[in-house]
Amino acid sequence: MSDIEVSVSDLTVRIKNKTILSHLSLQVEEGSFHGIIGPNGAGKTTLFTVLQGLRKPTEGTVQVLGTVPYPRNVALLRKIGVQPQQSSFFPKTTLREHLTAVADIYEVPRSHADELIDALKLDHVAATRVESLSGGEQQRLAIATAVIHSPRLLFLDEPTAALDPEARHNLVSLLKSSERLATTIVYTTHHLDEAERLCSTVSILADQHILVTASPSRLIAQAKMGSTILLPNALQQVDDVAQLVGPDSVRVTSDGLAIHTTDTGAAFAQLAASGINTHQAQVKDGSLEDVYLRLLEKDSVE
Numbered sequence: 432m433s434d435i436e437v438s439v440s441d442l443t444v445r446i447k448n449k450t451i452l453s454h455l456s457l458q459v460e461e462g463s464f465h466g467i468i469g470p471n472g473a474g475k476t477t478l479f480t481v482l483q484g485l486r487k488p489t490e491g492t493v494q495v496l497g498t499v500p501y502p503r504n505v506a507l508l509r510k511i512g513v514q515p516q517q518s519s520f521f522p523k524t525t526l527r528e529h530l531t532a533v534a535d536i537y538e539v540p541r542s543h544a545d546e547l548i549d550a551l552k553l554d555h556v557a558a559t560r561v562e563s564l565s566g567g568e569q570q571r572l573a574i575a576t577a578v579i580h581s582p583r584l585l586f587l588d589e590p591t592a593a594l595d596p597e598a599r600h601n602l603v604s605l606l607k608s609s610e611r612l613a614t615t616i617v618y619t620t621h622h623l624d625e626a627e628r629l630c631s632t633v634s635i636l637a638d639q640h641i642l643v644t645a646s647p648s649r650l651i652a653q654a655k656m657g658s659t660i661l662l663p664n665a666l667q668q669v670d671d672v673a674q675l676v677g678p679d680s681v682r683v684t685s686d687g688l689a690i691h692t693t694d695t696g697a698a699f700a701q702l703a704a705s706g707i708n709t710h711q712a713q714v715k716d717g718s719l720e721d722v723y724l725r726l727l728e729k730d731s732v733e
């Protein structure tokens with residue numbers, strides 16, 4: 432069994448008499464890529480500030496790498512990595528000068544800067560001033576800054592926010608080879624496709640606490656979401672299909688008939704036996720986004 436790198440038990444955070452987090456519990460295992468996902472204002476950043484020792488818990492216990500992060504613990508700071516805001520880069524320096532200065536502050540060899548420039552594909556802009564970098568390059572520099580001292584645990588708060596699709600794709604591919612960055616990564620995102628691709632474990636934060644923690648595949652399997660079969664050439668047979676699978680399981684979409692099923696094999700056999708046109712049919716399995724939306728819907732009803 433892996434060690435627990437972050438352990439939060441019954442955490443409540445109140446800011447100016449407003450309860451932001453209430454009775455929240457969370458465990459992050461060593462070696463995991465742990466995503467915290469939740470709606471805007473759910474308290475993800477607040478949770479990060481508590482884990483990083485920037486905010487005192489109102490109630491509950493928090494341990495990070497076996498120690499209490501608040502009040503700020505210098506020994507712990509050397510073992511964790513936090514991506515800085517772009518406004519925290521040293522002004523007027525080039526990318527390489529910035530990273531070298533951070534290496535000096537942490538008293539690690541300056542060669543770390545060059546290794547990260549290479550690993551994060553920043554060679555072509557190493558001599559560019561930090562304020563002239565593109566959004567994607569600044570985001571990669573922020574990650575390099577966070578990991579230059581080889582932290583065990585890395586916190587990334589929406590690292591791919593505000594990136595164009597190509598820059599986001601490139602950063603996600605980089606994060607996927609995360610063993611270069613840190614042993615354990617805790618990150619937040621609003622891109623659920625990205626979380627499904629990257630995370631070994633996902634926690635859903637809503638209604639002031641963690642609703643569920645599991646691997647994306649387990650969450651999808653447990654939710655028994657079923658699959659959607661898209662039939663682009665069967666629009667004229669909508670009545671026959673509705674009779675066959677039930678009217679609640681079929682929808683007319685601009686791309687064709689969409690059938691919801693929990694047994695794709697049986698559904699195809701049934702459609703073929705009834706002469707439904709299955710030419711160019713596509714199957715889409717349930718996604719983390721489907722599970723998330725369903726959970727939040729249920730949570731708001733309860």
Ligand SMILES: Nc1ncnc2c1ncn2[C@@H]1O[C@H](COP(=O)(O)OP(=O)(O)OP(=O)(O)O)[C@@H](O)[C@H]1O
Pocket residue numbers: 446447451469470471472473474475476477478
């Ligand atoms: N210093 C503060 N004073 C007052 N309210 C605060 C403070 N910090 C956070 N909050 C409130 O706490 C709630 C949670 O904010 P937080 O930034 O942690 O959410 P989040 O999940 O990170 O949101 P997002 O996904 O939009 O970034 C919000 O309602 C926010 O307004």
